[in-house]
Amino acid sequence: MRTRLPSSLLICLLLSPAAFTQTPTLGLNAPQLYEKGMNNLMGVGVGRNDLNAVDYLRRSAELGYPPAQVALGYFYDTGSVVSQNSSQAADWYKKAAKQDDRLAEWLLGRLYYTGNGIPRNLNAAESWLEKAANQGDPFGQQLLGLVRLEKNDYAKASGWFRKAAMQGLPLAQAQLGELLKDGRGVTPDKFEAYVWLLVSFDAGNQAVAADLAALEGALGSNRAEEAKSKARDLEQTVSRAVVSRGCSGWAGEFDLVPEPPTPDIQRFCR
Numbered sequence: 001m002r003t004r005l006p007s008s009l010l011i012c013l014l015l016s017p018a019a020f021t022q023t024p025t026l027g028l029n030a031p032q033l034y035e036k037g038m039n040n041l042m043g044v045g046v047g048r049n050d051l052n053a054v055d056y057l058r059r060s061a062e063l064g065y066p067p068a069q070v071a072l073g074y075f076y077d078t079g080s081v082v083s084q085n086s087s088q089a090a091d092w093y094k095k096a097a098k099q100d101d102r103l104a105e106w107l108l109g110r111l112y113y114t115g116n117g118i119p120r121n122l123n124a125a126e127s128w129l130e131k132a133a134n135q136g137d138p139f140g141q142q143l144l145g146l147v148r149l150e151k152n153d154y155a156k157a158s159g160w161f162r163k164a165a166m167q168g169l170p171l172a173q174a175q176l177g178e179l180l181k182d183g184r185g186v187t188p189d190k191f192e193a194y195v196w197l198l199v200s201f202d203a204g205n206q207a208v209a210a211d212l213a214a215l216e217g218a219l220g221s222n223r224a225e226e227a228k229s230k231a232r233d234l235e236q237t238v239s240r241a242v243v244s245r246g247c248s249g250w251a252g253e254f255d256l257v258p259e260p261p262t263p264d265i266q267r268f269c270r
Helices: 007-014 017-027 030-042 050-062 068-079 086-097 102-114 124-136 138-150 155-167 170-182 190-203 206-219 221-238
Strands: none
Touching: 007 086, 007 102, 030 050, 030 138, 050 206, 068 102, 068 170, 068 190, 086 102, 086 138, 102 124, 138 155, 138 170, 155 221, 170 206, 190 206, 190 221, 206 221
C-alpha cells in the first residue's frame, strides 16, 4: 500500500530550491536542451548565463546530440567558459564525428594536425579531415591540403586547395596560386596563378602582394589586365560572402590553421 504524503510536506518539497533547479529541464529532449543552452550562452544582460549554458549543452551532449557535443568540444578546445583541455575537446569532437558531423570531423582533424595538447598524429588528422573534405567542407579540404603538402604529395594538395579555393577560403586560394606559380603538383601557369593570388588579395590576404607584383611583371600589362578581369569575374562566385551561407566571420577564420568557429556560428557550418 502506498504511503500518502501530507499535503503540507508535498508543498514544501515543490517549493524547495532543488525542485526549481530541475523543473526547467523536465521532459526536454536533446535538441531542446541544446537550444536552452544556446539561449543562455547568447542571451544579453540578465539572460546570459555561461554556467547554465554549459550545463544544458552538456546534458544535450550526453544524450548524443552532435551540435551540443561540438559546442562542448569548442569550450574545452579554446578554454572559453571551462578550463582548456584538449583531450576532453577531442573526446567530444570524436563523439560527434562518429555521427558524420562534418564540422566535428575537421575540428578533430585539426587537433590531431596541430598536436595542441594531444599527441600529434598526421595519419589520424588525414583520416578525419578526409571525411569532412569528402562532405564538401572547405576547412576540411584546406587542412587536408596542408597534410598532403607535409607528405610532399603536391598533386593531391593542389586538388584540395582548389576545392577550398572555390568555396572562398583566401589562404587556399593563395596556396593554389603558389603551387601554380612554382609548378608543384600542377603544370606551371603564371596567368592562373596571378588570378588566384589576386582573388586572395582582394579578400584581404595582403601577404601575397609581392608575388602578385612579380607575376604582373612576368605576364606583361596586357595579360595582367586579362587576368584582373578573370579574377573579378571569378570573385562573383568564389567570394566567401557568396558561398559561406553564414559560416563565416569569426576571429581566426582565415589563419593558416583556422580557429574553431564559435558556437553561435557553428550551426551554419554543417
